[in-house]
Amino acid sequence: MTGAIDIGGTKIAVGLVAPEGRVIICKSFSTHEEPSPTCAARRIAELLDRCRSELATPLDGIGIGCTGPVDPITGTVEDVDLLPGWNGFRLVDEMQHLLGVSAAMENDADAAALAEAQWGGGRGSTRFLYVTVGTGIGVSLLLDGIIYRGAGGAHPEAGHQTIDASGPVCYCGATGCWEVLASGPAMARWAIENTYKDDSLPLETSAREVCRLARSGHPVAKLAIAREAHYLGVGIANLIGMFCPDCLVLGGGLMEESELFLDEACRVASSRCKLVPFGAVRIGKAALGSEAPLLGAARVWQMRQEGITKAMSCS
Amino acid sequence: MTGAIDIGGTKIAVGLVAPEGRVIICKSFSTHEEPSPTCAARRIAELLDRCRSELATPLDGIGIGCTGPVDPITGTVEDVDLLPGWNGFRLVDEMQHLLGVSAAMENDADAAALAEAQWGGGRGSTRFLYVTVGTGIGVSLLLDGIIYRGAGGAHPEAGHQTIDASGPVCYCGATGCWEVLASGPAMARWAIENTYKDDSLPLETSAREVCRLARSGHPVAKLAIAREAHYLGVGIANLIGMFCPDCLVLGGGLMEESELFLDEACRVASSRCKLVPFGAVRIGKAALGSEAPLLGAARVWQMRQEGITKAMSCS
Numbered sequence: 001m002t003g004a005i006d007i008g009g010t011k012i013a014v015g016l017v018a019p020e021g022r023v024i025i026c027k028s029f030s031t032h033e034e035p036s037p038t039c040a041a042r043r044i045a046e047l048l049d050r051c052r053s054e055l056a057t058p059l060d061g062i063g064i065g066c067t068g069p070v071d072p073i074t075g076t077v078e079d080v081d082l083l084p085g086w087n088g089f090r091l092v093d094e095m096q097h098l099l100g101v102s103a104a105m106e107n108d109a110d111a112a113a114l115a116e117a118q119w120g121g122g123r124g125s126t127r128f129l130y131v132t133v134g135t136g137i138g139v140s141l142l143l144d145g146i147i148y149r150g151a152g153g154a155h156p157e158a159g160h161q162t163i164d165a166s167g168p169v170c171y172c173g174a175t176g177c178w179e180v181l182a183s184g185p186a187m188a189r190w191a192i193e194n195t196y197k198d199d200s201l202p203l204e205t206s207a208r209e210v211c212r213l214a215r216s217g218h219p220v221a222k223l224a225i226a227r228e229a230h231y232l233g234v235g236i237a238n239l240i241g242m243f244c245p246d247c248l249v250l251g252g253g254l255m256e257e258s259e260l261f262l263d264e265a266c267r268v269a270s271s272r273c274k275l276v277p278f279g280a281v282r283i284g285k286a287a288l289g290s291e292a293p294l295l296g297a298a299r300v301w302q303m304r305q306e307g308i309t310k311a312m313s314c315s
Numbered sequence: 316m317t318g319a320i321d322i323g324g325t326k327i328a329v330g331l332v333a334p335e336g337r338v339i340i341c342k343s344f345s346t347h348e349e350p351s352p353t354c355a356a357r358r359i360a361e362l363l364d365r366c367r368s369e370l371a372t373p374l375d376g377i378g379i380g381c382t383g384p385v386d387p388i389t390g391t392v393e394d395v396d397l398l399p400g401w402n403g404f405r406l407v408d409e410m411q412h413l414l415g416v417s418a419a420m421e422n423d424a425d426a427a428a429l430a431e432a433q434w435g436g437g438r439g440s441t442r443f444l445y446v447t448v449g450t451g452i453g454v455s456l457l458l459d460g461i462i463y464r465g466a467g468g469a470h471p472e473a474g475h476q477t478i479d480a481s482g483p484v485c486y487c488g489a490t491g492c493w494e495v496l497a498s499g500p501a502m503a504r505w506a507i508e509n510t511y512k513d514d515s516l517p518l519e520t521s522a523r524e525v526c527r528l529a530r531s532g533h534p535v536a537k538l539a540i541a542r543e544a545h546y547l548g549v550g551i552a553n554l555i556g557m558f559c560p561d562c563l564v565l566g567g568g569l570m571e572e573s574e575l576f577l578d579e580a581c582r583v584a585s586s587r588c589k590l591v592p593f594g595a596v597r598i599g600k601a602a603l604g605s606e607a608p609l610l611g612a613a614r615v616w617q618m619r620q621e622g623i624t625k626a627m628s629c630s
Contacts, residue, residue: 127466143458150559150591151442157590161553164491165479165546174552174587176479231480237489238476242557244465272489275472276465 001055002301003048003062003099006108006293007031007091009082012040014047016055017298021119023291025051037077037089045098062095062103063301065111065293072106073153104304107155110147111296112286113140116249118299120287125247129239130286133232134252137179141243145303163234178235182228184208184254191224211257228254229261233268240273240281251286258285316370317616318363318377318414321423321608322346322406324397327355329362331370332613336434338606340366352392352404360413377410377418378616380426380608387421388468419619422470425462426611427601428455431564433614435602440562444554445601448547449567452494456558460618474498478549493550497543499523499569506539526572543569544576548583555588555596566601573600 001024006013008031015026027047034040052059069078075092077083095103106114113130116122122130128142137159141148150156160170160177167176180186184207191210195201199220201213213221239248250258262285270278288295316339321328323346330341342362349355367374384393390407392398410418421429428445431437437445443457452474456463465471475485475492482491495501499522506525510516514535516528528536554563565573577600585593603610 151561151595152559152592154559154592154595156557156559158557160556160590161476162549162587163477163480165549166481172587173589234477234480238553241472241475244467244469244471246466272477272487274488275475277467277469280466280469 001052001057001059002298003051003059003101004294004297004301005044005048005062005064005066005095006111006297007064007066007083008108008293009067009080012044013294014044014051015294016048016051016057016059017295019302021115021295021298023294025055026294027051031083037083037086037091038094041089041091041094041098045095048099059099059101061101061301061305062099063111063297063299063304064091064095064103064105065108065297065300066091066105068107068109068155070105070107071153072104072110072147072149075103075105102301102305104301106147106300108293108296109138110140110155111300112251112288112292113142113296114147114299114303115288115292115296116251116286117142117145119295120292121249121282121284122247125245125282127243127245127247129243129245129248131236131239131248131250132252133182133250133254134184137183137235138252139239141245158239161235161238163231163238178231178238182231182235186231187224187228187254190227191221194223195220207254208257211260214260225260226264229264230268232261233265234272236265236269236283237272240269240278241276244276245281247282247284249284249286251288251292255285316367316372316374317613318366318374318416319609319612319616320359320363320377320379320381320410321426321612322379322381322398323423323608324382324395327359328609329359329366330609331363331366331372331374332610334617336430336610336613338609340370341609342366346398352398352401352406353409356404356406356409356413360410363414374414374416376416376616376620377414378426378612378614378619379406379410379418379420380423380612380615381406381420383422383424383470385420385422386468387419387425387462387464390418390420417616417620419616421462421615423608423611424453425455425470426615427566427603427607428457428611429462429614429618430603430607430611431566431601432457432460434610435607436564436597436599437562440560440597442558442560442562444558444560444563446551446554446563446565447567448497448565448569449499452498452550453567454554456560473554476550476553478546478553493546493553497546497550502539502543502569505542506536509538510535522569523572526575529575540575541579544579545583547576548580549587551580551584551598552587555584555593556591559591560596562597562599564599564601566603566607570600 013028077086122128130140132138139158164176170177170180188207214225328343392401437443445455447453454473479491485492485495503522
């Protein structure tokens with residue numbers, strides 16, 4: 001049994017995952033309930049220990065998926081916007097110390113990609129792109145099942161590729177990033193800013209609400225959906241042109257409404273990918289749903305073990 | 316000694332390259348002088364044979380860099396715009412047959428990248444991007460010295476990434492590609508379209524001429540240079556954000572004028588790369604100059620041999 005930890009800005013979930021990719025038991029608490037990462041780590045250890053007792057099963061190791069940026073090599077949380085006070089916290093060392101088994105960590109996008117590649121929509125892919133579209137846009141690339149890392153182990157930020165340099169400013173400092181044009185909040189913001197008089201939308205309107213309005217025929221909400229499809233498609237086209245993957249899977253909150261815009265996004269992407277084998281790319285929705293974070297976390301540890309075993313058998 | 320062949324739409328060059336990366340002898344002819352690829356292949360073989368006789372040296376093998384798309388696995392030229400009549404020609408088989416030694420082929424951008432990585436600005440890089448800016452924009456990615464290939468061996472087309480979806484239409488069918496905004500012809504076209512009355516530029520004005528005019532203070536030419544720097548920088552930022560390379564080298568015809576715009580392009584790129592380690596990227600100009608195509612071609616064969624030797628020693 002693999003211990004799995006998913007650390008987000010809102011919630012921390014822990015659970016046990018069976019080798020064939022099933023979450024057997026799961027417990028969670030609100031991230032802000034604990035005043036420090038040390039306290040959170042202790043709470044995590046207690047919950048995992050309780051899971052193990054309830055199932056009367058040994059723990060082989062611990063995998064962690066954490067909202068980034070994190071350093072997967074040293075197992076350290078870096079300057080994460082959503083985790084104030086955690087910068088520099090050696091979470092992997094701490095979990096190993098508290099639970100007495102080995103641990104490994106990746107950022108949550110890479111973790112979810114590993115799970116989709118093993119048990120979901122990315123099975124059999126050798127050039128696999130996993131895209132999360134929700135509050136932000138995150139992208140993970142797996143080459144022959146291994147997470148692609150840049151110089152010094154850096155995680156690329158393809159969600160912040162510029163796709164419309166004449167577009168709005170993103171928090172990252174650039175203009176017209178994919179994220180500032182095609183994330184859930186981007187869609188909601190555009191709808192709010194482009195309604196007035198009789199059809200005006202309240203400032204707190206969410207992307208989900210825009211989707212509901214579009215279904216009921218609201219004209220500006222429908223335009224917001226069309227704009228989402230366009231920009232999602234442009235970004236997908238760039239990813240396909242840059243990496244020529246054989247499979248691209250989309251997950252994240254906004255994908256729950258994907259029947260409103262995914263077909264059109266694929267049509268846009270196809271029309272912009274005439275120089276690369278677009279037809280060779282299997283494009284689909286993430287298959288693992290709400291279990292993805294814990295399955296991904298477990299897969300992080302399993303992959304690390306497989307790597308160690310392989311390295312030992314070669315030496 | 317490695318036989319090297321560089322096949323372009325205008326010129327075909329052949330030569331011999333010493334193991335340490337020096338072109339020892341070189342001969343060339345105009346591509347259109349030969350009516351068919353079979354005739355061209357015979358002429359290439361004759362010239363290579365003459366080189367070998369003149370130097371009284373044996374030929375170890377033959378490397379080919381060819382304007383793409385080509386299939387590097389089967390050694391076949393594909394539907395290359397600049398090489399009408401060559402589609403489906405098995406150039407590698409033909410050269411092996413004519414000269415009695417092994418041969419290997421890659422597209423010319425990948426070949427030049429291999430040479431820069433071995434003997435030029437990319438030495439020591441493990442995440443190496445090579446960008447050619449000239450008539451078009453080509454990009455090659457080497458991971459640990461190996462050419463990155465997409466699904467089915469496809470060569471990605473990062474020169475056609477959309478960076479300004481609101482921009483002009485490219486021949487590839489998309490709008491606002493990097494190439495249609497930042498190649499040499501794109502710069503010249505913009506200058507021509509934006510001059511009028513007293514400072515009007517003739518329709519055939521080249522990018523080089525625009526650079527000359529900018530140096531002499533022509534106001535629209537200077538704006539064209541500023542626009543070039545901006546869009547070059549946006550595309551570089553996307554590449555760095557997507558791949559987190561440790562080294563990015565720029566070559567191609569327009570780079571001969573790079574002192575006019577490269578510093579500003581890097582400044583633009585830096586300002587748009589706040590989420591990835593921009594400081595870890597060594598950015599520079601290609602070092603091999605006019606010898607790059609033949610050196611690259613030679614390196615294609617050398618790499619293939621090294622791969623075969625390595626595979627044999629492991630089995």
